[in-house]
Amino acid sequence: MRLSKSLIPTLKETPAEAQIASHRLMLRAGMIRQMASGIYAWLPTGTRVLSKIAQIVREEQDAAGAQEVLMPTVQSADLWRESGRYDAYGKEMLRIMDRHERELLFGPTNEEMITAIMRDSIKSYRELPQIPYQIQWKFRDEVRPRFGVLRGREFLMKDAYSFDLDRDGAVVSYKKMMLAYMRTFQRIGITAIPMRADTGQIGGDLSHEFHVLAPTGESGVFYDAAFEAGDAMTATDIDAFYEQMTTIYAATDEKHDTAAWDKIPAERKREGRGIEVGQIFYFGIKYSQAMNFAVTGADGQKFFPEMGSYGIGVSRLVGAIIEARHDEAGIIWPDAIAPFKAAILNLRQGDATTDALCEKIYASFGNDALYDDREERAGAKFAEADLMGHPWQIIIGPRGAANGMVELKRRATGERFELPVKDALAKVGA
CATH class of the missing domain: 3.30.930.10 (Bira Bifunctional Protein; Domain 2)
Incomplete structure (x- = not known):
């Protein structure tokens, strides 16, 4: 969505x-x-x-x-x-x-x-x-x-x-x-x-x-x-x-x-x-x-x-x-019942490389990810993702997108990982 x-x-x-x-x-x-x-x-x-x-x-x-x-x-x-x-x-x-x-x-x-x-x-x-x-x-x-x-x-x-x-x-x-x-x-x-x-x-x-x-x-x-x-x-x-x-x-x-x-x-x-x-x-x-x-x-x-x-x-x-x-x-949802498995946060809406990577990752989830594609500041996107409690946040900005890297945040623990896209999707289970 x-x-x-x-x-x-x-x-x-x-x-x-x-x-x-x-x-x-x-x-x-x-x-x-x-x-x-x-x-x-x-x-x-x-x-x-x-x-x-x-x-x-x-x-x-x-x-x-x-x-x-x-x-x-x-x-x-x-x-x-x-x-x-x-x-x-x-x-x-x-x-x-x-x-x-x-x-x-x-x-x-x-x-x-x-x-x-x-x-x-x-x-x-x-x-x-x-x-x-x-x-x-x-x-x-x-x-x-x-x-x-x-x-x-x-x-x-x-x-x-x-x-x-x-x-x-x-x-x-x-x-x-x-x-x-x-x-x-x-x-x-x-x-x-x-x-x-x-x-x-x-x-x-x-x-x-x-x-x-x-x-x-x-x-x-x-x-x-x-x-x-x-x-x-x-x-x-x-x-x-x-x-x-x-x-x-x-x-x-x-x-x-x-x-x-x-x-x-x-x-x-x-x-x-x-x-x-x-x-x-x-x-x-x-x-x-x-x-x-x-x-x-x-x-x-x-x-x-x-x-x-x-x-x-x-x-x-x-x-x-x-x-x-x-x-x-x-909210901190258990994985099994969260409304979405992950939130995809696009930190530079309109940047071609960032947009393209976000779309690719979004497509891999089927209907089980929420893609924050709004023209909104990063802080607001982080706050709403925490509020809604998605088990994972996949954070994508221009620098990481150019190198095929994303930041992954685990909502329950606050842990963050910088990973290649393939590894991040495997960790989330997409």
Whole structure:
């Protein structure tokens, strides 16, 4: 993408309404614009980050045996009355009346709808287990939307739902999803720690939250440094992985067990702040029974499938990652989800040799570089590249261009390298 032709409306001043780093930087970097309280339009660079996160989530869900579906955002109130949640859910649910005076709602979650779909589709135990998932927009009418995409009203979410023959099978599905989540976060390039959690309005008796460590996190977290090693990500035995994840100490301040904490060696104790970016639940037959979803077992008798649900806040992750990875100059994207792999900075627009080399390098990236081809001073180009957080900056001026050399800057570390073009492209991975 050429910056001179792009829709990236960067801001020099910090918007007054932005209270935390991710909100400030997403607005300043031209990723989002607020359209109403807690509702944001995602502009091209923001959309690219969302898409890259969603693709990693999708690939790990597929690898875990889940199948992608796409459900409507607007749901019938009758489904929620079947489960008993329509009146219990509270004011966070946006309720709608259509022109025929039918009661609808903008979905905050999809347990009821997916149960109804499965009830109409699955009749025999031979068709289980199943794990459908979707990546879809949700709406919850927060009383005080704040912190940008971290606490907005509309958000992009991956939600999956498992259906199993019995509790043992449901726990296997739960373990598969935990492993898929940890691999997802690892691939994105962040540390996320699973912590035992309350089940809230979803229900059930088993749940874990996943917290990204960030200084501005909403929850205090306490955890064993063993989580930082990442050894469990190489586990091939899912039971061994699950045991490791659930026996290493980790807790939010609400569930902190000081007696258990005191048993951890001092050199392994870690404290900080965390931002919740995902949660998984096992809740048995709560929804299948309430909505009369029964299948025929091997013995010819009907039974209610055991269920779980699994959410990742795709749009929330964008804000959480920025909270965890930024400095005074701007965002520091992990390579895997950066909107562009590199920024190409032309320091002498109009110089024939410089322009020609910039065009050659730009062409080698396909659609994964942002070419700053503006008639703008060098300082402004450096500042905007740092603000937007591209993992690499390829800096090209007349002297270097004449000799086939470029300067390469690594955003995360500030390291600079002067390299021949071929070596620079190999280092960046173009």
